[in-house]
Amino acid sequence: MEILPYLLPVTNLGGSMEVKVDQSLCIGAGQCAAFAEGVFEQNENGIAYAVQSQVNQTRIDEIRLAVQLCPVTAISLVGADEE
Ligand code: SF4
Numbered sequence: 259m260e261i262l263p264y265l266l267p268v269t270n271l272g273g274s275m276e277v278k279v280d281q282s283l284c285i286g287a288g289q290c291a292a293f294a295e296g297v298f299e300q301n302e303n304g305i306a307y308a309v310q311s312q313v314n315q316t317r318i319d320e321i322r323l324a325v326q327l328c329p330v331t332a333i334s335l336v337g338a339d340e341e
Contacts, residue, residue, distance in 0.1 A: 275337040277308045277321055283332035290324035290333055297321055298333075306332070 277297065279290070286304025290297075297317055298306050313321060313335075325333045 273337070274312045274314050275318070275321075275335055276311050277313050278311065278334045278336070279306045279308055280332045280334070281305050281307065283330045285330055287329050289327040289329070293327060294320040294324045298324060 279298065284305045286300060286306070288300060288304070288306075290306050291300050294317060297309060297313060297320065299309055300306050321333075321335060325331075325335055
């Protein structure tokens, strides 16, 4: 699948950020685990969770794509300049 560059925000967050999955919203579609492997995983019921809540800039593009592709907007990414 081609990743369209215009889907990716250009905000420079810097530092570490906190990623969360609202499991009450998750429908187990799996995009997050597919596009940010190792950041998100799915439990035995298909419900996603963040492997580590604190993430750094090195995975930010993948995580932002997962946020954008989640069909139920269950993923949130909180950085120091986004609160
Ligand atoms: S992309 Fe959204 S709905 Fe799909 S598994 Fe991840 S959090 Fe759940």
